[in-house]
Amino acid sequence: MHAWPGSGGDIMGPTVARTASSKINTPPLKNGSDLRESGYLIAVGSRTARFRRRHMNKMLLLLLATLIALLFIALLVFIILYVKEKFHKPIRLCKSKECLRSAANLALSMDKNANPCDDFYQFVCGNWAQDHPRPDAYRSYDWFRDKQSKVYALVRDFLAKNISDQPLPVQQAKDLYTACMDTEKLDKLRLKPVLKILDTLDLPHYPTYINLTEDFDYSTYNFNWLDTVIKIKTQLGMDVLIGFDIFTDPKNSSIYRLVMGSPETTNPFPSMHNDKKKHIGYKNKRPFKILTDDVVLDETFVLNNEQVDNGEEKKKGDDEKTEHIYKLFYAELMKLFVIETGEIKDSKIGEVELDQNIILTANEYFMIYNDVYELETNNDTEIDSDDFLHIPEYTVDEIQTHTDMIVENNNGTAQPIWKEYLEGVFCISNVTLNFETDKILISESDMKYLGLIAAYLSNTPPVVIELYIWVKVVEVMAAHTTKELRLLYQRSYDDMRTHRPESPSPPRSLQCASAVNDLMGMAISYAIVDPHFHNFTRPKIQIMLDEIKNALAHLVGKTKWMDDDTKLATYQKIIQMKTLIGFPDWFYEEGRLEEFYEGIEVNTDTHLDNMINIIQVKIKKVLNKFRNGNNYTWATDPTEVNAYHTFQENTITVPMVMLQYPFFNLGLDSLNYGSLGTVLGHEVTHGFDNFGRQFDKNGNLLPWWTNDTIDSFVNMTQCFIDQYSAYYLPELDEYLDGKKTLGENIADNGGVREALLALKRHLHMYGPEEKLPGFEHMTSEQLFFLSYGNLWCGVSTRDSLEADLNDEHSPQKFRARGALQNNEEFAKAWHCPPGSPMNPTKRCIIF
The missing domain is CATH 1.10.1380.10 (Neutral endopeptidase , domain2)
Structure with missing residues (x-):
């Protein structure tokens, strides 16, 4: 039976009879959509739809949670970057010309294929000779000779200039140079002078x-x-x-x-x-x-x-x-x-x-x-x-x-x-x-x-x-x-x-500049002195010296081989140690230069007589000072590339040319202290080395160390003697004499330790320094040691090495090696494994 007549067979089962009153006039329905719209049909999938709606809600919640999590992570990253930006400033590079020059010098000198823990000198100086070829006139060449040759060139250029309105001694120096350069007249005079x-x-x-x-x-x-x-x-x-x-x-x-x-x-x-x-x-x-x-x-x-x-x-x-x-x-x-x-x-x-x-x-x-x-x-x-x-x-x-x-x-x-x-x-x-x-x-x-x-x-x-x-x-x-x-x-x-066998002598102009500098060095220094030196450079050097002397006092305080009485006397000698920096103060006093050279006569026609006249004036002044008191004069001219400790005056002399590149003005404190700082420390230590210890705070040769302290000192020096005597020169098949070089080796070792301690205190007081371009990964301590090693870069011939064996200073490479082998902080800075050549199990330390 059919509920609705149609052409098909049974669709929904038997018919249902209704009373007349309940019958509704319903228009014929044409299709399923109409049925659904009229409410006659209910979709077979209604339960699945409800499940899908519940699933859709969960997905939306999950998506929302994920979005919130991502937003949280982004916020966290932002906070971290903000904090890092706020409290961790970016690397500060030193881009001054001094820093760029120092960076280039170190980079060109280094042999980065060498292991700093095996041979630090090769690591620092392995390529120095290529960048600084030795002139034929020199048996050996290093930073000191390089600087001195530049000083002579500067002196030469000044003496050759036509400059007026100079003090009389400066003009006499120029006349002395003129006479020296007139080789035609010298040949004409032949041997008559x-x-x-x-x-x-x-x-x-x-x-x-x-x-x-x-x-x-x-x-x-x-x-x-x-x-x-x-x-x-x-x-x-x-x-x-x-x-x-x-x-x-x-x-x-x-x-x-x-x-x-x-x-x-x-x-x-x-x-x-x-x-x-x-x-x-x-x-x-x-x-x-x-x-x-x-x-x-x-x-x-x-x-x-x-x-x-x-x-x-x-x-x-x-x-x-x-x-x-x-x-x-x-x-x-x-x-x-x-x-x-x-x-x-x-x-x-x-x-x-x-x-x-x-x-x-x-x-x-x-x-x-x-x-x-x-x-x-x-x-x-x-x-x-x-x-x-x-x-x-x-x-x-x-x-x-x-x-x-x-x-x-x-x-x-x-x-x-x-x-x-x-x-x-x-x-x-x-x-x-x-x-x-x-x-x-x-x-x-x-x-x-x-x-x-x-x-x-x-x-x-x-x-x-x-x-x-x-x-x-x-x-x-x-x-x-x-x-x-x-x-x-x-x-x-x-x-x-x-x-x-063949080595041409330096040019005549440099020979004459050197001769004038030797004979009238103060006049030359007066003429070429940097006008900004007194107010800018000298105060910095004085601060460095004071810091280094304080560092030595600190190291003395930590020593166990000195008794209290000797320590007290050492402190007093350090305090009274005088310093002569750059050039004499009397340069600024009118008429003093003329007074210094009073009696000197110079003629542009008589080169040999000029030199003899200057010598005669000097010898007469030396004799006349016999009855006068010691006025603690300069140990050298300001144009000499060196530094001195004068025992009998307890005085350190640092000429002005040592306060320039490549020893100072290197851009960073770590580099300055590693170079000039170690030089100054060397001089300070000389007051307490093998012989300096005999001169007291007033420069008098009197015993001021107790006998027990002296015995302890002598015992400790044997370590240095043995260490440096083991250094071998294959070029000569000879060993270094550690006893002959003892005083200088002690000064080198003390100078490095004092300068490093002074640097640390300096940076603690003034704050961290900038980074050196190309060396951003290095610490200030590493740069300090690089600068010290670079100080001794050089090239030597066999002749010069033979001369080195008769000198109280160790050859260049041993000066760099010995002081760093004995420095534990060097091994830490360069992460040298125990027992490596630059991190030996036994170290020699006095101060």
């Missing part, structure tokens, strides 16, 4: 020993060697056979004393070469061999018999070569003077015989030179530093009695020497000696020398003594005359440098 000086010294124009006449009787020849030696001292300021000077009294630094011994000033004239040994060290105005100034090679051609002993056969060969070169040099020198006099034309002697006589004369000079050299070097034996607490003093009569005894014991004839010598020297001054009260300081070794030289001269023919004195005087003057002689000196100088 030297012959004129020889006349004033009572010396012949050529050695009498050459003897151009056949009937000359040497036995009757008389020569007053003592009178000539006195004149050489007063006119040239030069020691020949006898050494004499005026020094600060070791036990009372406020007064001066007379000192005698072996010759000290053997060449008063400026060097003809710039190849000098320039290192940080100490300077002490004293006569005692073990406490002499930094070694400076005598570049005027003089004899040096010291050879490196690499086997008897090699040494014998070197000695024979040395002897041949010297004899040939002196023979040629003497022949030029024989020819200059013209006496050979009037002589019957032939050319061949003349050459034979000259060669015999050169041989004779070489023999007497060796004899005197042996006497001089015999008193260079090592002496215990405590011996300097008891330096003998003698009256002139006591010296004469002692030397007379030695002369007579050597079958000689005693002659009065010493009183006549002193009277002759002081005759050019306004000082009258009292031989009863003016006693002379003479060390034991120097007294031995005076006795032996008196005995030797008593048994030596006068003509031979004259020969020796003539050559010693002429060889230092003739280098400043003609081109012919200058070439002779240069050729012989090169022949002696066996490992580099």
Whole structure:
């Protein structure tokens, strides 16, 4: 049956009968939509729809929760970035020209393939030589020589300028340079300036020993060697056979004393070469061999018999070569003077015989030179530093009695020497000696020398003594005359440098600039001084020095080997340590420069006479100051690239050229303290090293350490001796002498520790510094050590390394290595594993 008629079969089951009243008139429905709209049909999927609605709600809630979470994370990130921006400022780079220059220098010098924990010197300086090729005129080249050559170039440029309205001494310096540069006039004058000086010294124009006449009787020849030696001292300021000077009294630094011994000033004239040994060290105005100034090679051609002993056969060969070169040099020198006099034309002697006589004369000079050299070097034996607490003093009569005894014991004839010598020297001054009260300081070794030289001269023919004195005087003057002689000196100088036979001398302009700087350094400094130095640079250096002295005081306080009394005395010495920074304060006082150079005369036509006049004025001033109190003068000129500690004045001198690049003004404090700071620390430590410890706060040579402290100190120094004696130079197949270099090694080590501590305190007070471009990943401590290592970058030849072995300073690479191996903070800064070369298990530490 059908509910609704249709063409299909059953659709919904049986029909339903309704009453008439309930029947509704319903229009016919055409389709399913109509049915649904009319409410007749209910969708079969209604339960699924409800499920979908519930599921849709959950999805919306989940989406909302996710969105909220993302918003929360974004807010958290924003807060973190804000806090980081607020409290963690971005890296501050130092972009000043000083920082950029320092960054470039360090980067170009470094060998980044090297491991800083294995060989820090190679890491810092491995490529330095490529960026700083060694000039041929130098046996070795480093920052100190590089800076000094630039200073000479600056001096040269100033002296060559046509500048007026300068103080008289500055104009005299320019005239001195002009005379030096006029080589045409020097060649025209030939040897006449030297012959004129020889006349004033009572010396012949050529050695009498050459003897151009056949009937000359040497036995009757008389020569007053003592009178000539006195004149050489007063006119040239030069020691020949006898050494004499005026020094600060070791036990009372406020007064001066007379000192005698072996010759000290053997060449008063400026060097003809710039190849000098320039290192940080100490300077002490004293006569005692073990406490002499930094070694400076005598570049005027003089004899040096010291050879490196690499086997008897090699040494014998070197000695024979040395002897041949010297004899040939002196023979040629003497022949030029024989020819200059013209006496050979009037002589019957032939050319061949003349050459034979000259060669015999050169041989004779070489023999007497060796004899005197042996006497001089015999008193260079090592002496215990405590011996300097008891330096003998003698009256002139006591010296004469002692030397007379030695002369007579050597079958000689005693002659009065010493009183006549002193009277002759002081005759050019306004000082009258009292031989009863003016006693002379003479060390034991120097007294031995005076006795032996008196005995030797008593048994030596006068003509031979004259020969020796003539050559010693002429060889230092003739280098400043003609081109012919200058070439002779240069050729012989090169022949002696066996490992580099040809090395051109520096340009004449730089030689003359160096000579003027040596003779009139204060006038030069006055002319080129930076006008901003006094108000800008000097205060910074004073702060650095004060911080370093405070650092040393702190380190002394932590030491356990010093007792309290010695610590207290050390603090007092540190407090009273004086500093001379840049240049003398009297530069700013009108008329003081003229007063300093009063009496000097300079002529543009007389180069040699100019130098001699300046020397004579200086020697006279030295003699006149004998009765005056010590006024603690500068130890060096402001234009010298070095720094000094003067023991007897407890004073540190830092010339103005050391306060410039590459030692200072490097852009960052870490770099400045790593370079100049360690230099200053080195000088401060010198007051308490092997010998500086003997001089008290007033610069007096008095015992101020207790015996227990001294014993502890000596025991601790053995560590340094052993450490540095193990350093090997493969180029020479030699080891370093750790005992000879002990004082300088202690100063290097102390300087680094003090400067680093001073830097840390400085940064703590003034705040962290900026980062160095290209080195942003490095800490201030790492930059400090980089700067210290870079300070000692350089390149050396075999010749210079041989000289280093005879110097009290260690070679450059060992100065960098030793002080850092002993520094635990270095190993921490560079994360060096224990037992690595730069982080040894045993360290040497005093301060």
